[in-house]
Amino acid sequence: MGDIESLPFLEAIRQFRFDVGREHALYIHLTLVPFIRASEELKTKPTQHSVKELRAIGIQPDILLCRTDRPIPRELKKKIALFTNVEEEAVITARDVETVYEVPLVLHEEGLDRQILRRLGMTAGPPDLTAWQEMVRQIKHPKETVRIGFIGKYLHLKDSYKSLIEALIHGGAACGTGVEIVWTDAEAIEREGADPHLRNVEGILVPPGFGSRGIEGKIEAARYARERGIPFFGICLGMQCAVIEIARHLAGLEGANSQEFDEQSPHPVIYLMERWMDYKTRTVQERTATTAKGGTMRLGAYPCVIREGTLTHRIYRRAEVQERHRHRYEYNNAYREALTQAGLHVSGTSPDGELVEIVEFAPHPWFVGTQFHPEFQSRPMAPHPLFEGFVRAALERKKAVGSRQ
Numbered sequence: 001m002g003d004i005e006s007l008p009f010l011e012a013i014r015q016f017r018f019d020v021g022r023e024h025a026l027y028i029h030l031t032l033v034p035f036i037r038a039s040e041e042l043k044t045k046p047t048q049h050s051v052k053e054l055r056a057i058g059i060q061p062d063i064l065l066c067r068t069d070r071p072i073p074r075e076l077k078k079k080i081a082l083f084t085n086v087e088e089e090a091v092i093t094a095r096d097v098e099t100v101y102e103v104p105l106v107l108h109e110e111g112l113d114r115q116i117l118r119r120l121g122m123t124a125g126p127p128d129l130t131a132w133q134e135m136v137r138q139i140k141h142p143k144e145t146v147r148i149g150f151i152g153k154y155l156h157l158k159d160s161y162k163s164l165i166e167a168l169i170h171g172g173a174a175c176g177t178g179v180e181i182v183w184t185d186a187e188a189i190e191r192e193g194a195d196p197h198l199r200n201v202e203g204i205l206v207p208p209g210f211g212s213r214g215i216e217g218k219i220e221a222a223r224y225a226r227e228r229g230i231p232f233f234g235i236c237l238g239m240q241c242a243v244i245e246i247a248r249h250l251a252g253l254e255g256a257n258s259q260e261f262d263e264q265s266p267h268p269v270i271y272l273m274e275r276w277m278d279y280k281t282r283t284v285q286e287r288t289a290t291t292a293k294g295g296t297m298r299l300g301a302y303p304c305v306i307r308e309g310t311l312t313h314r315i316y317r318r319a320e321v322q323e324r325h326r327h328r329y330e331y332n333n334a335y336r337e338a339l340t341q342a343g344l345h346v347s348g349t350s351p352d353g354e355l356v357e358i359v360e361f362a363p364h365p366w367f368v369g370t371q372f373h374p375e376f377q378s379r380p381m382a383p384h385p386l387f388e389g390f391v392r393a394a395l396e397r398k399k400a401v402g403s404r405q
Contacts, residue, residue, distance in 0.1 A: 001050045001053045001054055002053065007057075010054075010057055010059065011057070013027070013059060014057065014058045014059050023120070023121060024120070026062050026063070026116060026119055026120055027059055027060065027061045027062045027063070028061065028062065028063045028064075028065060029050070029051065029054060029061035029063070029064050029065070030065045030067060030094070031046065031047040031050045031051065031064055031065070031066055031067065032046045032047065032050075032066075032067050032068075033046070033047055033066045033067065033068040033072060033076075033080075034046060034068070035068065035069055035070060042068060042070070042072060042073075042076055044076060044079055044080050044083070047064065047066060047080055047084065048080070048083045048084060051064070051083075051084040051085075051086075055085075060085065061084070061086060062086070062090060062119055063086070063090040063092060063112070063115055063116070063119075064080065064084065064086050064090065064091050064092060065092050065094040065107075065112075066080065066091060066092065066093055066094055067094050067095075067096075068093060068094070068095055068096070069095060069096045070095060071093055071095060072091075072093045074088075077091040077093075089111065089115060090115055092107065092110045092111070092112050092115070093106075093110050094106070094107065094110075098140055099136065099139050099140060099169075101132075101135065101136050101139060101380055102136050102140075104129075104132065105129065105132065105133065105136060108127065108129065113127065131381065132381070135173055135380055135381060138172075138173040138174075138176050139169060139172075139173050139178070142172065142173075142176055142177050142178035143176040143177070144176065144177045144178070144395055144398070145177065145178040145179070145180055146172070146177055146178075146179060146180070146202040146203060146391060146394040146395050146398055147180045147182050147200060147201045147202055147203075147394075148168060148179055148180070148181055148182065148201060148202070148203045148204070148205055148391075148394060149182045149184050149197065149198045149201035149203065149204045149205070149221070150164075150181045150182060150183055150184060150205050150207065151184050151186050151189065151204065151205065151206045151207070151217065151218050151221040151238075152183065152184070152185070152186065152207055152209075153185065153186045153187065153209055153213055153214035153217075153218075154209070155183050155185055158183070161207055163373075163375040163376060163378075164205070164207055164235070164375045165181065166375075166378065166380075167374070167375035167378035167383070167384055167387045168181070168205075168387060168390075168391065169380075170378045170379065170380050170382075170383035170384070170387060170388075171378070171383045171384070171387030171388040171389075171390060171391040171392075172391045173380070173383070174383045174388045174391075175388060175391055175392050175395065177391055177392075177394075177395050179391060182197075182198075182200075182201050184197045184198065184221070185214070185217070186213075186214030186215070186216075186217030186218045186221070187213065187214045187217055188217070189217035189218075189220050189221055190214065190216050190217040190220070193220070194217075194220050194221055194223075194224035195224070198221065198224055198225075198230075201230065202230070202231070202394040202395070202397045202398045202401075203230060203231040203232070203233070203390060203391070203393065203394030203397070204221055204222075204224070204225040204230055204231070204232050204233070205232075205233045205234075205235070205238070205390070206218045206221055206222060206232075206233070206234045206235070206237070206238030206241055206242070207235055207236075207237070207238055208235050208236035208237045208238065208326070208327075208373065209236075209237045210237070210260075211260075212260070212261040215241065215261055218237070218238065218241040219241045219244055219245045219248075220245075221241075222234060222238075222241050222242040222245040222246075223245045223249060225367065226242075226245070226246070226361060226364060226367060229364060229365055229397075230397065231365065231366040231367070231390060231393035231394050231397055232361075232364070232366070232367045232368070232369075233368055233369075233386070233387075233390045234368070234369035234370070235369070235370055235373060235374070235375070236326070236327050236370070236371060236372070236373060237327075238369060239331075239359060239369030239370055239371055240258055240270045240329065240331075240369075240371075242344075242359065242361075242367070242369045243269050243270060243331060243339065243344065243359065243369065244256055244257055244258060244269060244270065246339060246342055246343070246344045246361065247267060247269045247335065247338075247339060247342070250342035250343060250344075251335070251338045251339055251341070251342035251344075253266075253267040253269065253335070253338065254266070254267075255267055256268075256269045256335075257269070257270070258270035258271070258329055259271045259272050259329065260272075260328075260329050267335065268332055269331070269332050269335045269339070270329050270330065270331060270332060271329060271330065271332045272287070272328065272329055272330075273287075273329075273330040273355075274286060274287055278298075297325075297326060297327060297328045298325045298326075298327055298328070298330075299325060299326055300324060300325065301322045301323065301324050301325075302322070302323065302324075302325055302350065302355075302357075302372070303320055303321070303322055303350065303351055304320065304321050304322070304323055304348045304349070304350065304357040304358065304372065305319065305320050305348065305349055305350070305351050305353075306318065306319055306320065306321065306347060306348045306358070307346070307347050307348065307349075310345065310347035310348075310360060311347065311360050311366065311368065312347045312348060312358050312360060312368060312386070313347065315385045315386060315389040316385055316386075317385075320351075323357070323370070323372035323373070323374060323377070324372060324373050324376045324377065325371065325372050325373065326373060327371065330355060330356070330371070331346075331355075331356035331359070331371065333354065333356070336356070339359075343361050343362050343363050344359050344360075344361055344362075345359065345360055345361075345362050346358070346359055347359065347360050348370075355371075356371065357370065357371050357372060358370050358371070365393065365396075365397075366389070366390065366393035368386065368390070370386065374386045374387065375387070
């Protein structure tokens, strides 16, 4: 409450109950109950004032979710209920927890699900939260922990990588392993080299991104992982950096680069594909360097055929998958033979074999790059197999290095 930008939406919410009927709509209001350390007490005034403002525009909340860092005593719940015109049972403590996946368990303990069912006139049997509780236990109390070097360039706003962070957590929970992310600025690698930042990690992930800033640092991180046998996972731009690295240092393609960063590169191993089949619309898409960029990215789910006998085929255990995309530049097939001879094998393509979706460096224990974004399909109870495989590979490296010391 309080932002002028939200007023049109609040008015729409107010009218919604009239449109669908009172029995089909429920108003839940999230408020703050802060703890004041100086006086060592929880203060309910912010919640009272927030509800007052909400009621002033015609919305009476049915349930209050009270954000706080500790349990709210019953007497305070009674006070909140009295001054907000909400039933005491509908004043729910939404306390801080260690992991977001613990929130459903805490709200269940507070009875939020029962309140929602009762007020909407619905019935349901007792929930079975056993599997969810076990997943949360694995996250909070892992048997092992691995350190993953995360080579980013938007580290001032880590939420830019939120989907990747959660996918790593999902993959770790599946194998009882906590994931400690070692945030590494790609530009710092350019200045200082990779070893000071990555010598103690068990895995290296190069995430997606746009633009030339920090690219040489990401390329150097891929080289560091390849030369030292550290599990490597490159996603979208991360895959492209791995292709550039191997082209330069193993395939003998001096000056290899992406056209996104160097339009005059003598070896554009990553380039702007001008003609390709869109499998969603079954039409041929065309674009050039002079085409307006708006709406020209390859977006959404596309099929990927995985070659048998590859690492990724063993990970997926399937011959074809659908994965989501968000990119404009592609692997240049003119260099496929040279890169394959250098050890970088294409393990996944579009059904016609033209668009390269997955590459892996064969001599390496776990070196995978994907043009698509697997993190978008990862779920806490169904982690994406590539993230689970990546964390397992990092754990195996940790154990192998430990056994040699």
